Structure formats: C-alpha cells, structure tokens
Amino acid sequence: MRTAFIQALNELADNDDRVCLIVGDLGYSVIEDFANRHPDQFVNAGVSEQNMIGLAAGMALSGKIVFTYSIGNFGTLRCLEQIRNDVCYHRANVKVVAVGGGLAYGNLGVTHHASEDVAIMRALPNMTVVAPGDPVEARLATRAVVAHDGPCYLRLGKAGEPVVHTKEPEFELGRAVTVRDGSDVALIASGGMLATSDKVARSLAGQGLGVRLLSMHTVKPIDREAIARAATETRYVFTLEEHSVDGGLGGAVAEIMAELEPGHAPLKRIGLRPEFNKTVGDQNYLKALHGLDEETVLKTIQQIITRSYGRVG
C-alpha cells in the first residue's frame, strides 16, 4: 500500500505544485523519490510530530495540499490536539497519512501498534477517515483525498498486501465498494482485512451461502445506505478490521445499526480486542492471537450463523 500511495502522490505532485509531503523523519526507502523529484514540495520536519502537523496546517492555510507521513500513532496520537485544532477546526487541507495501520509493525512493540487510531480520528469534526483495503484502493484513495478539499486521515498498511480488486473499482469517498453480492450474510471490511474477508467470503460462498462483501474504505463519513441495506437485506452483518473493536469500523457500523427500525439483522464486530498485546509476534502471528486469521474468522462466522440459523448454507 505504501508503494501504491507514494507512486500516486508522486504523479499528483508532478501535475500540481500545491501537493506537498511532510515526513516526521520516517519513510526510509519510500519517500526518497518524492524528495528528489519535488524538493520544493517536500519537508522533513524531523522527529517532531506536533511541529509537523502545525507546519502542515500553516502550509495548507497558505494554499497547499499537504500530506503528513509517519508511523501509526506518531502522526496521529502524539499530535492529536494539533490535528484537532490546527487542522480540523480550521478545515486546513491536510492529509494525515499513517503507515503501519493495525499490527503491521507487530514485533516492533506495542508503541508501534496502531489499534485505536481510526476511532480517535473518526471522533474529530471535519475529518474524513479512509482505510483502503488493498494497493488498488490505496492508489484511488490517494487521488480522492487530494480531490477532497479538507482534512483527511489516510490509514495505510505497510508493504506486500495482496491485491483484491482485479479491476479498478468505482471509488468515491463515503461510498462502499461492493466486492461481491449476496443476501445471507454481509461482511463489511476496512483496511488490510479486506483480503482476509475476501477469502472468507469465497469459502462461505463455496458452502452455498449468499455473501455480500463490502469494502468500507471510508470509515467517516460512512456509507449509511450500504449499511442499512446490508442490515435489512441479509440475515447477519459482520465487520472486519485490524483495529480495536471499540470505536472503529465496527463501532461506526454499530452506531448506524442501533438507530435503524426494529427487525434488522444482528451485528458481530470482528477486530482486535481492546487491550495491549503481551506476546511478541509479527503481524500474522498477532492477528491470529486476536482471531483475525482467515481460518479463525471463517470459523467464527460459521459458528455464529449455525447458532442463529441452524446449519450454514
């Protein structure tokens, strides 16, 4: 996703000198090409995230479209008040980019686990929150946030995420992409869990179940209509995210569903337990501990459906 993002950003910056990139002394082997091609559109703020966001706001209020780039929590939580006041309150055209969303930096430690960022960014007024599901969506999301005038949070994975979309989907901020359609269960995924969800959806479909898979790349503003349809046209809704089950995609979907008319499908949020990890592990290892590996997700969904509706399929 990182590569797709930076390539798209490079192309955008080629054609629009308002597009700037500020990094917080991170991005080794990612940002060099941008820095060389666009020296007047690039700043390394050093290891100073509060200043990085303030600079970005000042540049944006002077007419620039400014991307900030850092690892998960550093570029979001460390400088949260700068994002709230300087960026969101002033509607400054700043795009906060975090790499390593979720457990991508698994064995580097809990400091590097971005597990609450979506919830926190989602709570900010004027903020658009985007967590693309694969490199194709990352490229499209990069273009979309440049076209959108206002604060955005772009949550990326790291490197090597599988491509889910074999052809470019129609991509609009705030509008879910229907990856496959069905009316038995709905899987709503964001970020890197899209690939896992896609595999799980195929397995469930292979067992005769009608599976709707939505890529909810924009967590805010969220696609209310798509959620309402999923909740009324299918029999069970599952959210899947590499983020705490509290306040992120699952929280957002729960908020919408809680206010629907009675008689809709129930919801199960699949994501990270809201606790700090205690065991060292890489991304896949830790995801499995949280039940986010393909096999466990499939089992979880099958058990819930069996319990609620009898046999699967």
Next chain:
Amino acid sequence: MSGNGQASDDDLRALARRLRSHSLRMISQAKTSHIGSCLSVADILAVMYGRILRVDPKRPDWPDRDRLIMSKGHAAAITYAAVAEAGFMKEERLGEYARNGGQLYGHVTHVGVPGIEFSSGSLGHGLPVGAGMALTAKRAGKGWRVFVVMSDGECDEGSNWEAILFSGHHQLDNLTIVIDYNKIQSLDFVDKTLRLEPLADKLRAFGWSVREVDGHSVGELGRALTSLPLESGKPNAIVAHTVKGKGVSWMEGKVLWHYRPPTPEELVTALAEVEAS
C-alpha cells in the same frame, strides 16, 4: 488604520490606550479572566496593527497580506479590540465577547471574526503554524511576513521548541515571534515555575536573531519591528519585557489579575487610570 507606516508614536500610544480600555470593559462586563495578559500585550498589538502589519481590512483574505497569529489566545479581548480598531469589523461587535449567541469566544477564534488569522487557546500551537506559513511564502518567493505573538508561559510548551529548532534550521527570516515577557504565568511567576532565563541566549543558540526591547515603548517596539529581518537568514525574536496588568497600577505585576475580572467599581477607576496615562 492598519499597517499605516505613517502612524506616529503618539498615535500608537493612543491606540494602545483604546485597546486597554476596550479590554477592561469587555472583560469586566463578561466577567472573564486574563485582563493582566491583555494589558501587558497592548502596546505590542498597537504597534503591530497600527504600523507594522501589511493587511487590508476590506480584504481579510488578501493572499499577499502579512499574517499575525495570536498564539497567546487567552488575550482574546484585546485581540478582537485590535482587529476592530484596525477596521476588520465594527466596534459594536466587541459586545459579543464571551456572550451567549455571539461569535467572540473567550479565546481567540477565527470563525465569523474577520481579521483573525488563526484560532488559539491551547498554548504552543501558533508558532508551528506560523513556521509553515513562513516556509510557504519563502519557497514561493512571496514578500508577505508572519508574526506570532506568544506568551512567556507558553514557552514551556515543547511544540514551540520544535518549531524554534525548525525555523532556525530553515532560515525563516520572514518569521518573527514577539514574546510578551510579562514574567507571570498561570499560577505563579515564571521564575518560580519554569525559569526561561537566559531566554535570548536560548533563542540565539537555536539560530534566531534576538532583540530585547521594552515592550511598553512603542518607539522601541516600532524600531525593532521595522528592522526586519534583524539578520538575513535568521528568524526574528523580539523579546518584549512587559509588566502584567500594565496601565492599571493596582493590577501590575500581580498573579491575581490573570484570573479576576474587575468589578464595575474597579472598572471605573481602571479606565480613569488608562485614559489619564
């Protein structure tokens, strides 16, 4: 008149008196805090709006305007008074200060208030934003300048030192901070809370050019602020030595007046002192 290079020192002193009177009335009527912080920065704002800033009240968004960020956002009353006196809005709007249904919040707010460049209130936000503006102007070869008015207590914030390091490194000589060094912060004297001295040396060590002035002398402030950049290739720091509560003898140098609003009776004597000065 804003940015009027012709304003005499007497004009600026008269403007400072009006700013102090407005602040006293606004804060007394609204029963809010921070009169001491307003009174200490009055001469600084009078010089900025009366002589230095190249702004156009008819075009608040003029792209080539100088930017002034009031980072000590608690001195809101006097900031609104300054933009009103500069012609950005009608003076009667000052009655909206901290009043239900108005738009002039108790900390500096840009929404619905022409002439206010940036909202503040949480300290340590203005300078990084100003640095971003200054960097943008410099890279684009634009002549507009950025001024950030800061408090001394605000210098406790690490974000400011991040931006001070950055601005020195990037040689932002189109960026100027004016530190209203009134020696008193929220709970106590600066020296008893977190000592800033030697403040000028600290700033010089970060690559800034520093001028220390009497922050109540419009002549000294004016001379410093018309000599920018103080040194080519260095950001500018005007360390303005001021007195908290300046202009009302019984408010001067007292922590109490960081918080207490003057009563209606106190307002009368305070206004009389300011107008007689």
